[in-house]
Amino acid sequence: MKYYLLTGLCVFFTLFGCKDTNLKDENTTYVGGQINNPESSYVILSQGNKIIDTLYLDEKNQFGKDFQDLKSGIYTFKHPPENQTLYIEPGDSIVIWLNTLSFDKSLNFSGEGAEESNFLLNMFLNNQENNDLVLTYYKMSPENFARVSDSIRKSRLENLNKLKAKNNFSEEFTSIAEKIISYEFYDLRERYTFLIEKYYPEIAETIPEDFNDYRENINFNDNELKDYYVYTNLIDDYLRTKSIEYCEKNHLDKKCFDLNSFDNIRRRMLLIDSLSNLQALKNEFLDRLADRSIIMAESKERIDSILSTLQEIGYSNLEEAKNLADVQKGYFVGNSLKDLKAENTKGEIKTYGEIIKKPTITYAWSIYAPAHHRWQHKIIKQLKKKYPELDFLGVNIDLGDREEWLRTLENYDYDKEDEYQIAERSTSKETYKKYLNKVLFIDPKGTIVHGDVQFGNPHFEEEILEFLNRE
Template sequence: MKKNRLNTLPPALPLSFLLAFFLVFTSCNDLDRSDVNYAYLGGEIINPTSEYLVIKKNGKVLDTAYLDDRNRFSLKIDSVGSGLYVIEHRPEFQNVYLEAGDSLLLRANTLAFDESLHFSGTGDTRNNFMAEMFLLDENNSDLLVSYYKTDPARFIEKTDSIRAERLSSLERIHEKHKFSESFLDLARKTIDYESYDLKERYTYLVNKYYDEYAAQISSNFHDYRKDVRFNEKTLQCSPAYKRFIGNYLINRSFLWCEKQNMVEEDCFDLSNQENIKARIKMAGNLLNVPSLREHFLTKLGSLGIILAESREDILDIIALLEKKGLSENAIQDMKKLGTIQLAFLPGTILSDVPMITLTGDQKPIGKIISRPAIIFLWSIYSHDHQEEHKMMEELREKYPEIDFIGINLDVGETSNWRMAVQKYGYDRNNEFQLASSSVENRFLQFYLNKLLFLDSSGEVVIGDTFQNSPEFESRILEFLNR
């Protein structure tokens, strides 16, 4: 990755000076922005999780910005095209909408990234609007909890009123700030697809849990699908758009499942291999924008592989991905992931896999466990690691005959792992980190929240369960009673 070209500001300069530094290129004498083909992006990351951030467009990294000793960054984007870009500071990411002539500053605290994010400078109004919409979209999970247990007519009334309110808010801000037509078009589509996504998620929930309401879904409930475009190039970086496509594929997979006369329970099991394969086939048939196609084929292929229960399952998924035209580089990644998954299959012996202790020693798993154990895999970069550890602490009390062992997957970041264990008060006797291996860290992240049930010899007994699986505790009982 290359260092940005403008990261030379003295660290003592205030953020307001950095803003003025940007504005001088675009504001002096009211320069005609039509003659400008670049944009500036900079700002400050409070409590950074790494020393840099990257900016992407359409799935490709455009540049890398390194933080200075005041956690500030700046970069110039040449030949900028109006549209959505992605700023990524692992594990956080955020969309920004850039146009030629923008001088945009952001400020965010990783302890509450989305809530603290704020933009200033040229282009700030549209990006603050987008950030606010993103937060509201995230909060729609709470809406579903409240409204999916109601009839379809009331749900439609609620979601349509939310959509109308957001469109109205967009128009009010546009009247004052005069957005470009390209941004208005994108913002309206984003609001539409978020509304569509709520209806897709409602469809899934009532079909799975509430037959009474499922029977009340009218023939025109899904009329919005007639307006859906699955290859919107301007939305290919939009989380709302991709979330809609993902949930649409889930619902369509159930229709496919019914036609195959599969057992209903298997139809609604999103970890079922046949269900995953059905979604891969549909994604391959529906999507032709390269970044969207690659995103969904890779996402679903990865899911199929890490949930595989046999070598044959892994080979079937890879063969299907090849048939659907996944790129060669991505196919090689899927093969590497498949090799890792072999270690999670029942019967695999893991007793020789090396671990790092909090004191810096290395021990194989076989020296760590002496009785049945459940290993949970976690990362300091996961937002949920505190909740995960809280759950494991409760299970330790509930099932004292089992050892619950945490293995950290942030290979090479031993000091950060130790600080996290100390900071959050995790059980020091049951915390280890995976030692250096030939496996790239980016592949290990697929296994966060996954569980390994090992017998006292280090043999995998159960390897297809996640912490958030609804059947987690029933698998523990199965493990105890085997």
């Protein structure tokens, strides 16, 4: 059915932008399409951290534009709050169709040069399946998992070669696609290694010496893929595993798998600083690690240690880290939140002192991180049934987007009685986004009891029980 819709769309777009491929201009690239059930009034085309253009939807939810002198490479197509990648070469004429009710699965690219983007989309969908695959198969022996991961890589490469022959893929795109397939394979092995070492150390001892030989082939300075999720996921998982292995080898402490510990985060900071010369890539990880370590800090001493490490490695965003540290000082254990204000779904401004009546767990979420807030609310729904003696308070950080917030609550059928939106902002929205994985355990008086908890971590329920059983 999508094929016919897309055919109709391409015919329509010839009226105002779809190019005749027989008269193809090698310097002009067309990007257009239609969005059913749009969540916002525009789409954004970007590459890395650079916005190429913002295209607004017309009355039929259609958009389109010719671009001059776009370089070949991976781009990001954003329709807030969702986004996806596409591949563009000069002279392409790409038509995009999607339905926001099923963003990734409905998304389709057609037109000249669209098959490369469809290949990347299928890789994304397959990669999501691989996330479940690792959790299903990680208990198997290293030899069997090696066969499974080898088979996946072989199948991906065979499919790529068939599509290359059929669609005449350029050597440049083929090279990028081969690297993506390799990085996906490396990440499967890396995640398996982490899970086995954490949950089945006796099996970990049987991992062959050559199982992780792929690590020698990881390029930590890949400029073409520095913004691509498969590549950055691999590096993230590599840093995680290596930091744990370093801890275990040097017997630093008994909590080597505590990914929020200062020693673990410090080790990952030092690793990426030594491995990569790409400043943009290095900063992405240092920013992420600096933010995580600061927002999980519960004392001034820990904050000082983190800032000292960042200064030691010459962190370029040190002032931003210091500003975040100043914000975090308000969330130390023992601090009171009773005067903090939030707005309920009725439009009433309430203080936490008025809202909190019993032991409470608060979590922050954003309408602009849909997959994340769906995951959060799914977990909270289960915990509410399991722990009725607790209140779970959802705090939306999108001040100024009240109507969008209310519509999201309605669309996803979230419990409005336990949902609030921040009523005032003491810092930037970007700063609040850094708290989306942090939860606060608060007593009935509005005082923070526990503040270094990460949402949904494997020990989340143990921490909840400890909170409930405290004197």
